[in-house]
Amino acid sequence: MVSLVGAGPGDxxxxxxxxxxxxxxxxxxxxxxxxxxxxxxxLPSTATKFYVGKVRSSHSVPQEDINQALITWATQGMRVVxxxxxxxxIFGRGGEELExxxxxxxxxxxxxxxTAASGCAAYAGIPLTHRDHAQSVRFVTGHLQQGETTLNWxxxxxxxxxxxxxxxxGNLMNxxxxxxxxxLDPLTPLALVEQGTTQQQRTHIGTLRQLPPAFHSGDVNPPxxxxxxxxxxxxxxxxxxxxxxxxxxxxxxxxxxxPLQ
Ligand code: SAH
Numbered sequence: 001m002v003s004l005v006g007a008g009p010g011d012x013x014x015x016x017x018x019x020x021x022x023x024x025x026x027x028x029x030x031x032x033x034x035x036x037x038x039x040x041x042x043l044p045s046t047a048t049k050f051y052v053g054k055v056r057s058s059h060s061v062p063q064e065d066i067n068q069a070l071i072t073w074a075t076q077g078m079r080v081v082x083x084x085x086x087x088x089x090i091f092g093r094g095g096e097e098l099e100x101x102x103x104x105x106x107x108x109x110x111x112x113x114x115t116a117a118s119g120c121a122a123y124a125g126i127p128l129t130h131r132d133h134a135q136s137v138r139f140v141t142g143h144l145q146q147g148e149t150t151l152n153w154x155x156x157x158x159x160x161x162x163x164x165x166x167x168x169x170g171n172l173m174n175x176x177x178x179x180x181x182x183x184l185d186p187l188t189p190l191a192l193v194e195q196g197t198t199q200q201q202r203t204h205i206g207t208l209r210q211l212p213p214a215f216h217s218g219d220v221n222p223p224x225x226x227x228x229x230x231x232x233x234x235x236x237x238x239x240x241x242x243x244x245x246x247x248x249x250x251x252x253x254x255x256x257x258x259p260l261q
Contacts, residue, residue, distance in 0.1 A: 002070050002080045002101055004094050006087040006113015010036040010198035011123075014114045022111060023047075026081040028073050030066065034085025034223060036198060047081075063093065067100040074106045085223075087115040091141055091166045115139075117164040120196030120225045124203045125238030133230035134162040142168025142175055142226060157182035162229035169224045172215060176208045179228070184208060189232035194224045203235060 003022045008014035015023070023029070023039075026047045031040065033053030043049060050069070052061040066082075073080045088094025088110055101108045117139055121128045128137045142165035144150050156163060157179045168175055169192070180186050186209035194202045204212035204220060208228070214220050 002074045002082055002106055002108045003111055004082045004084065004088045004097060004108065005111040006092075006115075007031070007035045007039050007083050007085055008114040009086055009116045009119030009196050010038070010201075011119070012036065012038040012042055014119060014197060015039065015042075016111060016113065018111050019113060022081050023083070025079055027078045028080045029083055030070065030080065031083040032085065035083050036085075038198070039083075063096065067097060070097065070101060071104045071106055074101070084113070085116070086119070087113045090115045090117075090139060116166060116196060116223070116225045117227075120193035120201075121164075121227060123197045123201055123241040124191060124193045124227075125235050125240055126191060126193075126227055126231050127234060127238070128162050128164070128227070128231060130231050130234060133160070133233070135160050137162040137164060140165050140168075142166060142171045144171055144174070151178075153178045153182040157184040159185070160230075162227065162231050165226040165228070168226040169220060169222055172211060172226065175226070176211065180208050188228060189230065191227045191232045191235060192220055192224050193227065194220050194222075196223075196225055201241060203239070205232065205235060 005019045005022050007019065023043055026044065028048045028050070029043055030050045030052055032051070052066050070080055070082060082097060084092045084094060086092060089112070094110065098108060098110060117128065128134065138156065138161065140151065140156065140163055165175060176190070186207065188208045190206050190208060192204040192212055192215060194200070194204065204214045206212035206215070
């Protein structure tokens, strides 16, 4: 039996009860980079742990090898937990692993997790669909294979929407430039939530044309989630998470760095 389990964004208390039960019963846990140290610390000492983390664009363990290992252990009758940051089905390649395991005849289940968008937004005080600001929210990959051509920018550059970019830190400038070029107001606020829901969480506020000062100074550590839209304005008044030590409050457009063109 393999359980594909979402570990949530970092705070171990954001594990679901089902995820917690599976972890406690696990004999083998295969986890990657986004699973927080606090969650890993909860694993039973008897469980064998394998790190198969990927660093962006350099895969430390190829996906095929992960799949094969899961199949091998499950076939041996082990209780295997495949632990993934956030939710397995949101930019987590859980779908591919599920396909492979099912094709191999392994019995499998999926335990959803709190995805980074939900966790970061909650802990940063940014209600993703506050009715005064947004009628919809989109989860978008910022890890663009062929530069800017892969996303439908004009569809994304709509007012009254919230955009959440996963894996967007390396492409932040490109994303903002494309959204402006396709008509989104340059004063649209954005938040970069760094290490969301952990004790290291920091929230950096800027606008499309005026990126957060911490980004310019290279002071944003991954993982970081990019939230774009009017809802970000609420962060100033709704931020409640005391560990959040970002440089957000009092940020004013035009104050720190020259705007993007
Ligand atoms: N399956 C995961 C996402 C994996 S993609 C989920 O559902 O959350 C990896 C991206 O998720 C990172 O590049 C970052 O943008 C985002 N991310 C994951 N955990 C995060 C965290 N604690 N804080 C900020 N961003 C996070």
